[in-house]
Amino acid sequence: MNSRSLRRFILSVLLLAAINPLRSEQPPLHSHREFKIGVLASLTGSGNSLGQDTVAALQIATDQLDAEAKANQGGYRFHLFVRDTQQDPVKALAAIKDLDKRGVQIIVGPQTSAEVAMIKPFADAHNILVISQGSTASSLAIAGDNIFRFCPNDKREAAAIVALMQHDGIHAIVPLWRNDAGNNGLHDSVKAAFENIGGTVTSGFQYQPTTTDFSAATASVASQIQSLVTAGADPNSIAI
Incomplete structure:
Protein backbone atom coordinates (compact mmCIF):
# COMPACT_ATOMS: atom_id res chain seq x y z
CA MET A 1 0.00 0.00 0.00
CA PHE A 150 -9.61 -2.24 1.65
CA CYS A 151 -7.59 -4.63 -0.56
CA PRO A 152 -9.01 -6.50 -3.57
CA ASN A 153 -9.51 -10.18 -2.78
CA ASP A 154 -7.33 -12.99 -4.10
CA LYS A 155 -9.58 -13.68 -7.10
CA ARG A 156 -8.67 -10.29 -8.53
CA GLU A 157 -5.02 -10.85 -7.63
CA ALA A 158 -5.15 -14.18 -9.42
CA ALA A 159 -6.61 -12.63 -12.56
CA ALA A 160 -3.70 -10.17 -12.70
CA ILE A 161 -1.07 -12.84 -12.01
CA VAL A 162 -2.46 -15.21 -14.62
CA ALA A 163 -2.69 -12.44 -17.22
CA LEU A 164 0.99 -11.60 -16.61
CA MET A 165 2.05 -15.23 -16.85
CA GLN A 166 0.08 -15.67 -20.05
CA HIS A 167 1.80 -12.59 -21.47
CA ASP A 168 5.20 -14.04 -20.51
CA GLY A 169 4.52 -17.36 -22.21
CA ILE A 170 4.11 -19.44 -19.05
CA HIS A 171 2.27 -22.74 -19.55
CA ALA A 172 2.95 -24.54 -16.25
CA ILE A 173 3.19 -23.48 -12.60
CA VAL A 174 4.88 -25.23 -9.69
CA PRO A 175 3.34 -23.44 -6.68
CA LEU A 176 5.25 -22.86 -3.45
CA TRP A 177 3.17 -21.23 -0.75
CA ARG A 178 2.78 -20.67 2.96
CA ASN A 179 -0.04 -22.46 4.79
CA ASP A 180 -2.21 -19.57 5.98
CA ALA A 181 -5.58 -18.12 5.00
CA GLY A 182 -4.22 -15.44 2.69
CA ASN A 183 -1.75 -17.60 0.77
CA ASN A 184 -4.04 -20.64 0.59
CA GLY A 185 -6.70 -18.42 -0.94
CA LEU A 186 -4.26 -16.97 -3.46
CA HIS A 187 -3.01 -20.45 -4.38
CA ASP A 188 -6.54 -21.74 -4.96
CA SER A 189 -7.58 -18.70 -7.01
CA VAL A 190 -4.44 -18.73 -9.20
CA LYS A 191 -4.77 -22.49 -9.75
CA ALA A 192 -8.41 -22.17 -10.83
CA ALA A 193 -7.77 -19.19 -13.10
CA PHE A 194 -4.65 -20.68 -14.71
CA GLU A 195 -6.25 -24.05 -15.36
CA ASN A 196 -9.26 -22.25 -16.81
CA ILE A 197 -7.06 -20.96 -19.67
CA GLY A 198 -5.54 -24.38 -20.26
CA GLY A 199 -2.44 -24.07 -18.08
CA THR A 200 -0.93 -26.80 -15.92
CA VAL A 201 -0.58 -26.47 -12.14
CA THR A 202 1.35 -29.17 -10.27
CA SER A 203 0.71 -30.17 -6.67
CA GLY A 204 3.49 -27.81 -5.60
CA PHE A 205 4.65 -27.56 -2.01
CA GLN A 206 2.86 -25.99 0.94
CA TYR A 207 5.07 -25.06 3.89
CA GLN A 208 4.12 -24.19 7.45
CA PRO A 209 4.49 -20.64 8.84
CA THR A 210 7.11 -21.89 11.32
CA THR A 211 9.33 -23.42 8.62
CA THR A 212 12.99 -22.42 8.71
CA ASP A 213 14.53 -25.31 6.75
CA PHE A 214 13.35 -25.19 3.13
CA SER A 215 15.43 -28.10 1.84
CA ALA A 216 12.34 -30.33 1.48
CA ALA A 217 10.50 -27.55 -0.34
CA THR A 218 13.30 -26.89 -2.82
CA ALA A 219 13.79 -30.61 -3.46
CA SER A 220 10.09 -31.09 -4.15
CA VAL A 221 9.88 -28.08 -6.46
CA ALA A 222 12.99 -29.20 -8.38
CA SER A 223 11.55 -32.70 -8.79
CA GLN A 224 8.25 -31.36 -10.13
CA ILE A 225 10.05 -29.08 -12.60
CA GLN A 226 12.11 -32.03 -13.84
CA SER A 227 8.93 -34.08 -14.31
CA LEU A 228 7.42 -31.32 -16.45
CA VAL A 229 10.57 -31.06 -18.56
CA THR A 230 10.74 -34.84 -18.98
CA ALA A 231 7.14 -34.75 -20.21
CA GLY A 232 8.16 -32.28 -22.89
CA ALA A 233 7.62 -28.85 -21.31
CA ASP A 234 9.92 -25.99 -22.31
CA PRO A 235 11.87 -24.97 -19.16
CA ASN A 236 11.28 -21.32 -20.10
CA SER A 237 7.52 -21.88 -19.92
CA ILE A 238 7.55 -23.08 -16.30
CA ALA A 239 7.01 -20.68 -13.39
CA ILE A 240 7.39 -21.19 -9.67
Whole structure:
Protein backbone atom coordinates (compact mmCIF):
# COMPACT_ATOMS: atom_id res chain seq x y z
CA MET A 1 0.00 0.00 0.00
CA ASN A 2 1.59 3.30 -1.09
CA SER A 3 1.54 6.49 0.99
CA ARG A 4 -1.36 8.05 -0.91
CA SER A 5 -3.50 4.94 -0.51
CA LEU A 6 -2.57 4.73 3.16
CA ARG A 7 -3.64 8.35 3.74
CA ARG A 8 -6.98 7.65 2.08
CA PHE A 9 -7.34 4.54 4.18
CA ILE A 10 -6.73 6.45 7.41
CA LEU A 11 -9.19 9.19 6.45
CA SER A 12 -11.85 6.58 5.69
CA VAL A 13 -11.27 4.92 9.06
CA LEU A 14 -11.69 8.14 10.98
CA LEU A 15 -14.79 9.07 9.00
CA LEU A 16 -16.30 5.66 9.75
CA ALA A 17 -15.58 6.18 13.42
CA ALA A 18 -17.70 9.32 13.47
CA ILE A 19 -20.60 8.11 11.31
CA ASN A 20 -23.00 7.12 14.08
CA PRO A 21 -22.56 10.25 16.22
CA LEU A 22 -22.88 12.46 13.15
CA ARG A 23 -26.14 10.78 12.23
CA SER A 24 -27.61 10.97 15.70
CA GLU A 25 -26.58 14.34 17.07
CA GLN A 26 -23.93 17.00 16.67
CA PRO A 27 -21.80 17.77 19.74
CA PRO A 28 -22.53 21.13 21.33
CA LEU A 29 -19.98 23.92 21.00
CA HIS A 30 -16.92 23.63 23.26
CA SER A 31 -17.53 19.88 23.79
CA HIS A 32 -15.25 16.99 22.91
CA ARG A 33 -16.28 13.48 21.95
CA GLU A 34 -13.57 10.84 22.23
CA PHE A 35 -13.46 7.72 20.09
CA LYS A 36 -11.34 4.73 21.01
CA ILE A 37 -9.59 3.22 17.99
CA GLY A 38 -7.80 -0.10 18.39
CA VAL A 39 -4.84 -0.80 16.10
CA LEU A 40 -3.68 -4.37 15.45
CA ALA A 41 -0.42 -4.09 13.53
CA SER A 42 2.85 -5.93 13.12
CA LEU A 43 5.45 -3.61 14.62
CA THR A 44 8.30 -6.04 15.31
CA GLY A 45 7.50 -9.16 13.27
CA SER A 46 6.91 -9.98 9.61
CA GLY A 47 5.28 -7.17 7.66
CA ASN A 48 6.43 -4.58 10.18
CA SER A 49 6.94 -1.87 7.54
CA LEU A 50 3.20 -1.76 6.77
CA GLY A 51 2.39 -2.00 10.46
CA GLN A 52 4.69 0.87 11.39
CA ASP A 53 3.43 3.00 8.48
CA THR A 54 -0.17 2.38 9.53
CA VAL A 55 0.47 3.48 13.11
CA ALA A 56 2.45 6.53 11.96
CA ALA A 57 -0.30 7.61 9.57
CA LEU A 58 -2.99 7.15 12.21
CA GLN A 59 -0.96 9.19 14.69
CA ILE A 60 -0.53 12.03 12.17
CA ALA A 61 -4.27 11.98 11.47
CA THR A 62 -5.25 12.03 15.13
CA ASP A 63 -2.78 14.83 15.88
CA GLN A 64 -4.25 16.92 13.07
CA LEU A 65 -7.80 16.29 14.26
CA ASP A 66 -6.86 17.15 17.84
CA ALA A 67 -5.30 20.41 16.64
CA GLU A 68 -8.45 21.29 14.70
CA ALA A 69 -10.61 20.46 17.71
CA LYS A 70 -8.57 22.78 19.92
CA ALA A 71 -8.70 25.55 17.32
CA ASN A 72 -12.47 25.23 17.06
CA GLN A 73 -12.89 24.80 20.82
CA GLY A 74 -14.77 21.57 20.26
CA GLY A 75 -14.96 18.52 18.05
CA TYR A 76 -13.94 14.91 17.94
CA ARG A 77 -10.91 13.31 19.57
CA PHE A 78 -9.43 9.92 18.68
CA HIS A 79 -7.51 7.81 21.20
CA LEU A 80 -5.34 5.05 19.69
CA PHE A 81 -4.82 1.71 21.46
CA VAL A 82 -1.93 0.11 19.55
CA ARG A 83 -1.14 -3.60 19.87
CA ASP A 84 1.77 -5.40 18.20
CA THR A 85 0.48 -8.70 16.77
CA GLN A 86 3.65 -9.68 14.88
CA GLN A 87 1.21 -11.15 12.31
CA ASP A 88 0.48 -13.91 14.82
CA PRO A 89 -3.24 -14.89 14.78
CA VAL A 90 -3.13 -16.00 18.43
CA LYS A 91 -1.72 -12.63 19.50
CA ALA A 92 -4.30 -10.84 17.37
CA LEU A 93 -7.13 -12.68 19.14
CA ALA A 94 -5.67 -11.91 22.57
CA ALA A 95 -5.34 -8.25 21.57
CA ILE A 96 -8.93 -7.84 20.38
CA LYS A 97 -10.20 -9.45 23.58
CA ASP A 98 -8.15 -6.98 25.62
CA LEU A 99 -9.38 -4.03 23.55
CA ASP A 100 -12.98 -5.17 23.95
CA LYS A 101 -12.57 -4.99 27.73
CA ARG A 102 -11.37 -1.40 27.29
CA GLY A 103 -14.50 -0.44 25.39
CA VAL A 104 -12.94 -0.34 21.91
CA GLN A 105 -15.51 -0.97 19.18
CA ILE A 106 -13.49 0.00 16.09
CA ILE A 107 -10.22 -1.67 15.12
CA VAL A 108 -7.79 -0.88 12.32
CA GLY A 109 -6.02 -4.03 11.13
CA PRO A 110 -4.92 -6.72 11.39
CA GLN A 111 -2.82 -6.95 8.24
CA THR A 112 -3.15 -10.64 7.32
CA SER A 113 -6.06 -12.87 6.40
CA ALA A 114 -4.90 -15.46 8.94
CA GLU A 115 -5.29 -12.89 11.72
CA VAL A 116 -8.64 -11.67 10.40
CA ALA A 117 -9.94 -15.25 10.21
CA MET A 118 -8.90 -15.80 13.82
CA ILE A 119 -10.55 -12.67 15.25
CA LYS A 120 -13.64 -12.61 13.01
CA PRO A 121 -15.91 -14.78 15.23
CA PHE A 122 -15.08 -12.64 18.28
CA ALA A 123 -15.56 -9.38 16.36
CA ASP A 124 -18.93 -10.50 15.00
CA ALA A 125 -20.11 -11.74 18.40
CA HIS A 126 -19.11 -8.51 20.18
CA ASN A 127 -20.15 -6.12 17.40
CA ILE A 128 -16.61 -4.78 16.86
CA LEU A 129 -15.94 -3.18 13.48
CA VAL A 130 -12.66 -4.50 12.02
CA ILE A 131 -11.07 -2.52 9.18
CA SER A 132 -8.21 -4.47 7.61
CA GLN A 133 -5.72 -2.80 5.29
CA GLY A 134 -4.08 -6.02 4.13
CA SER A 135 -6.41 -9.04 4.17
CA THR A 136 -7.15 -10.51 0.72
CA ALA A 137 -8.57 -14.03 1.25
CA SER A 138 -11.78 -14.43 -0.75
CA SER A 139 -12.98 -16.88 1.91
CA LEU A 140 -13.39 -13.88 4.21
CA ALA A 141 -15.62 -11.94 1.79
CA ILE A 142 -18.80 -12.53 3.79
CA ALA A 143 -21.75 -10.19 3.44
CA GLY A 144 -23.20 -8.66 6.58
CA ASP A 145 -20.29 -9.41 8.92
CA ASN A 146 -18.18 -6.94 10.89
CA ILE A 147 -15.10 -7.14 8.65
CA PHE A 148 -14.37 -4.28 6.25
CA ARG A 149 -11.36 -4.71 3.94
CA PHE A 150 -9.61 -2.24 1.65
CA CYS A 151 -7.59 -4.63 -0.56
CA PRO A 152 -9.01 -6.50 -3.57
CA ASN A 153 -9.51 -10.18 -2.78
CA ASP A 154 -7.33 -12.99 -4.10
CA LYS A 155 -9.58 -13.68 -7.10
CA ARG A 156 -8.67 -10.29 -8.53
CA GLU A 157 -5.02 -10.85 -7.63
CA ALA A 158 -5.15 -14.18 -9.42
CA ALA A 159 -6.61 -12.63 -12.56
CA ALA A 160 -3.70 -10.17 -12.70
CA ILE A 161 -1.07 -12.84 -12.01
CA VAL A 162 -2.46 -15.21 -14.62
CA ALA A 163 -2.69 -12.44 -17.22
CA LEU A 164 0.99 -11.60 -16.61
CA MET A 165 2.05 -15.23 -16.85
CA GLN A 166 0.08 -15.67 -20.05
CA HIS A 167 1.80 -12.59 -21.47
CA ASP A 168 5.20 -14.04 -20.51
CA GLY A 169 4.52 -17.36 -22.21
CA ILE A 170 4.11 -19.44 -19.05
CA HIS A 171 2.27 -22.74 -19.55
CA ALA A 172 2.95 -24.54 -16.25
CA ILE A 173 3.19 -23.48 -12.60
CA VAL A 174 4.88 -25.23 -9.69
CA PRO A 175 3.34 -23.44 -6.68
CA LEU A 176 5.25 -22.86 -3.45
CA TRP A 177 3.17 -21.23 -0.75
CA ARG A 178 2.78 -20.67 2.96
CA ASN A 179 -0.04 -22.46 4.79
CA ASP A 180 -2.21 -19.57 5.98
CA ALA A 181 -5.58 -18.12 5.00
CA GLY A 182 -4.22 -15.44 2.69
CA ASN A 183 -1.75 -17.60 0.77
CA ASN A 184 -4.04 -20.64 0.59
CA GLY A 185 -6.70 -18.42 -0.94
CA LEU A 186 -4.26 -16.97 -3.46
CA HIS A 187 -3.01 -20.45 -4.38
CA ASP A 188 -6.54 -21.74 -4.96
CA SER A 189 -7.58 -18.70 -7.01
CA VAL A 190 -4.44 -18.73 -9.20
CA LYS A 191 -4.77 -22.49 -9.75
CA ALA A 192 -8.41 -22.17 -10.83
CA ALA A 193 -7.77 -19.19 -13.10
CA PHE A 194 -4.65 -20.68 -14.71
CA GLU A 195 -6.25 -24.05 -15.36
CA ASN A 196 -9.26 -22.25 -16.81
CA ILE A 197 -7.06 -20.96 -19.67
CA GLY A 198 -5.54 -24.38 -20.26
CA GLY A 199 -2.44 -24.07 -18.08
CA THR A 200 -0.93 -26.80 -15.92
CA VAL A 201 -0.58 -26.47 -12.14
CA THR A 202 1.35 -29.17 -10.27
CA SER A 203 0.71 -30.17 -6.67
CA GLY A 204 3.49 -27.81 -5.60
CA PHE A 205 4.65 -27.56 -2.01
CA GLN A 206 2.86 -25.99 0.94
CA TYR A 207 5.07 -25.06 3.89
CA GLN A 208 4.12 -24.19 7.45
CA PRO A 209 4.49 -20.64 8.84
CA THR A 210 7.11 -21.89 11.32
CA THR A 211 9.33 -23.42 8.62
CA THR A 212 12.99 -22.42 8.71
CA ASP A 213 14.53 -25.31 6.75
CA PHE A 214 13.35 -25.19 3.13
CA SER A 215 15.43 -28.10 1.84
CA ALA A 216 12.34 -30.33 1.48
CA ALA A 217 10.50 -27.55 -0.34
CA THR A 218 13.30 -26.89 -2.82
CA ALA A 219 13.79 -30.61 -3.46
CA SER A 220 10.09 -31.09 -4.15
CA VAL A 221 9.88 -28.08 -6.46
CA ALA A 222 12.99 -29.20 -8.38
CA SER A 223 11.55 -32.70 -8.79
CA GLN A 224 8.25 -31.36 -10.13
CA ILE A 225 10.05 -29.08 -12.60
CA GLN A 226 12.11 -32.03 -13.84
CA SER A 227 8.93 -34.08 -14.31
CA LEU A 228 7.42 -31.32 -16.45
CA VAL A 229 10.57 -31.06 -18.56
CA THR A 230 10.74 -34.84 -18.98
CA ALA A 231 7.14 -34.75 -20.21
CA GLY A 232 8.16 -32.28 -22.89
CA ALA A 233 7.62 -28.85 -21.31
CA ASP A 234 9.92 -25.99 -22.31
CA PRO A 235 11.87 -24.97 -19.16
CA ASN A 236 11.28 -21.32 -20.10
CA SER A 237 7.52 -21.88 -19.92
CA ILE A 238 7.55 -23.08 -16.30
CA ALA A 239 7.01 -20.68 -13.39
CA ILE A 240 7.39 -21.19 -9.67
